[in-house]
Structures are given as C-alpha cells and as structure tokens.
Amino acid sequence: MKSNFLYVVLFLGFTLSLSAQNPVTSSVDSTKIKIGSAFDLTIKTQTSEGDKVVFPDVKNIGPFEVIESSAIDTVLENRKMELIKKYTLTQFDSGKYTVPRLSILVNGKNYQTNLFDVEVTNVKVDTLKQKMYDIKSNMGSTTDTSSLIYYIIVLILCIVVGFAVYWFIKKQQSKNLTEDDLFKTPLERVSKKLQLLDGKRLxxxxxxxxxxxxxxxxxxxxxxxxxxxxxxxxxxxxxIKLLLQAVKTKKIKLSKEIIHDLKRVLETADLVKFAKSEPSYNEIENDRKKTETISISIDKALPKFAEEQSERVRLRERRYRKRKQMRTWIPIGVSALLLLITGGVYLFNSVKDGLEIDFFQSNKRLLKGEWVSSEYGFPGIVIETPEVLNRLELPNTTKKNKEENTAQFVYANAKTNLSITVHTTATQTDENTNAEDLMNQKLKMTEQILNAKDFKSDSEKFTLEGINGVRSSGTFEAVNPLSGKNELMQFEMYLFIQKNGIQEVAIMYNQGDEYGAKIAQRIVESIQLSVQTNE
Structure with a gap:
C-alpha cells in the first residue's frame, strides 16, 4: 500500500493560479541594479471592501533578500479597495536573476504576481589605489546560546532554592526543640553540660x-x-543498687571500676552538700575527669540496637531521624520539581522552535529549518524543499517509460503526513497532447489507487516561463498508508508540457495543516523550469 501511495504522489503537481480577471498586479521600479543596491517590488490588489487579502510574509523572494517589507497601504474609493504592498529587495552577487511569482490569497483564492528579470552588475574597483588581500578562511561559528544562558541561571536558582528551603526548615525545627532534642545522643548532652559547667568557674x-x-x-x-x-x-x-540490678538484667558489660568510681564521686558530693566537706583542688579535678570517663564508658557499654535501648532514647532518635529526613528530602523534592518544570519548559520550547527530535517532528520544524535547492529530472525542475528528494525506481516501470527517460523523485514523511514529488519525462509532444486531459487521467488514477472518498478537485490552465501548464488542487478522504489512519488530505498538483518533455511536481499534506500549506506555497514560489530544446 505504501508503494502505491508513493506511486500516486509522483503524479501530483503544482500550478501558479491565473484567472481571467486577475485582481493582482505587480511591478518593479528597476530591472538593473548594482551589487548591494535595492529595488522595490510593488504588489497591488483591486478588491471590494470586506474582502480578505493575504500577502506573503517571507525573508527571501527567490534569489533576492527582503531587506524591508512595508506596511499595507489601503486606498478606498466607491466601496472599492486597493491594497498596496511593497518589498525592498537586494542581491549581493552579480548576474541575471528572475523575481519569481508570489501567491496572493484573495478570499482564499490563489492569484500570482508577474515574473521580472533583474540584472545585477558589478561595482568597478580601482585596483591601482586599493591594496588587495587574499580571502580569509571561514571562521567557525558558534551555536546561539542566547536563551540557553537563562536556563543555566534558572538551574542554579533551583539548587539555591533547595538550600534555602533546607536552612528555613532547620531554623524552624531549632525553635521548637525540647531539651532532649537539642542533642543527638545522651552522651552528647552530658559532654555539653559538663563544658557549660566548666564555663561557670564555680x-x-x-x-x-x-x-x-x-x-x-x-x-x-x-x-x-x-x-x-x-x-x-x-x-x-x-x-548503686538499682544500677547493678539494671546492668545484670540487661546484660550490660560495665566494669566494676566504673561503678566504684561513680559511687566515689556521688559520696564525695554528698559530703560536700550535707557535711560541708571541702575537698582539695586536685580531688575536685579528679572527680571531674572521672565523671566524664564514667559517661563515656557507660555509652560504650550500652546496647546499640533500638529494641534494647530505653524508651526515652528511642523516642529521641526517632524524632532526630524525622527532623533530618524533613530537612533533607523536602529541599531535594522542591529542587527536583523546579528542575523538572524547567526541563519541561526547555524541551517544549526546543520542540516548538524546531529541535530535531524524530518523535516530535512537525511540518513547522520543516518550514523553519534549512531548505535545500536542487535540480531534479530531465527536463530539469529546480525547486526548494525542506529535505532532499530521493530518486525512486518503481518496480512496475514499463519499457516505454525507460525509453522515454522517466525520472521520479520523492520525499515522504510518515510523522508529518507530508509528501513532495517530482516526475519528469523526456518525450516528444505535439499539438494533440492536451495538458488538461493528462491531468484528469492522473486525478482519476489517484482516486482509484487510494480508494479515496469525497474526492474534490479544481483545475485551471496557466503559463510559467513561457511553458503551458495545468494546476489542480483539492481534498479527499482516504487511509494514509504512511500512518495507517483515515485522514482528510489536501493536495496540489502541477503539470507542465513543453515540446520535448513533461514536468510534474506534487505536494500532499493533512487538510487544515497551516504549516503544510506554507511549505507548499514556498515550494510553488521556488519552481524554475528547464526548457528542453531539439538539440
């Protein structure tokens, strides 16, 4: 089925619309300029008040660069409206060029401007007075990172926000801590209080x-x-009795020397408090060291498993872990969420601006990407396309087609439902070769092969570069072999007949696809035909 579809699109072609009463006129103010000089292309439309007119918004018109596109000037007279649009064009290479036809839409109908030949001449250079230098090699360009720097700044801010949330949570937790929660472990609490006691200088x-x-x-x-x-x-x-009993019950390996030292310190304290005993400075310092040693020894002897620790210690450690988790995971979560949002925005903008990701391919990306201008077939057709067309050899090519030197080129994108086709045949034609009849045959063949429903088309004659042609455009509903879905498709077919050859170009895209229509318009405006002579 896919081969049939590609075969059909080979018969599709463009035209440039011309009607019996063309409301569009065009002119240039000069047909000969110097390199870098400018000339004006003026387009006028004669319409009724309320008609919708669309002028092309382009950066280049054929080989010419648009350096200025003026606002539309409107002239009203007796309910008639004249719209005037000017394009200021230039060219920086000498030679003879042709301003191609432009498509002007009037109430949805396509009208074409005229072709104009413009000669671009060199500027004379006085080589006797001006020193000449070798051309410098191309300097490597860099990728545009004007927007990327903002994303880097945002990424840094996301991390900074995470740290800020961490310190805010930690500060709030510190305000509501109990005396137990001020210290990580009981030993840390004893050590800190002993240091504070030393600082009192009692x-x-x-x-x-x-x-x-x-x-x-x-x-x-x-x-x-x-x-x-x-x-x-x-x-x-x-x-001391209760301590010995607890040590025995919990099977804590606490040395007798530690218990003896504890008893000795407590008894000395009792004598000082109740018997007004006055130990020497060395005894006081010794009791201070013993107190710290006792605390460290008990901590080492205590079980480290939660189920064997005291309830008070377990609750303390549980609260500590909870506080630590909050001030760790909440900041990480906030930063991760901000980074995810930033990444999503970056990805969305990248895809929207034409990032080349196959999954997100779109006709908008193709339209905004770098186009390729090339000549196809014999007699040749020069067109500009988003991608290079590939030569296609159909399996059912007849001997007659081979003798007539038939060439077929196609680009088919399953992601965007866009196809572009060029078909040329080098053959002798005569006055009996009717372009309209040939176009009708191709339309019927297209309808039959695709099993299309609601097939609608509109054809008209026109002339391009002195060559007679037929343009047909329309819509149909069919199963698209590229996607496997039943879709509404739109097509434009152009067929040109000259004495020694037939040239055809075709475009197919989804009905209502804004960017598919713009691609088709740009391709149409780029068409240049090679005339095959008897030689």
Missing amino acids: IMNGDIKSYYSEITDITREYIEEVFEIPAKESTTSDL
Missing part, C-alpha cells in the same frame, strides 16, 4: 557545693535516661 569563685550539686545532677539524669531507673530521686546507695 570552683574559682569558691562555690564548691553548687559545683558538686550540678555535676551529680548531670550524672544522675544521664543514668536515668539510659537505664530507665529513678536516679534523680534515689540516694547514692539506692542508685
């Missing part, structure tokens, strides 16, 4: 009773937290 101020009172409170609170015994309310002897 010993230097002679307040030994307060010093021992605080150091024992720190130790008792630590023991109560990790062993789950009432250490703060117990006497020294009761605390």
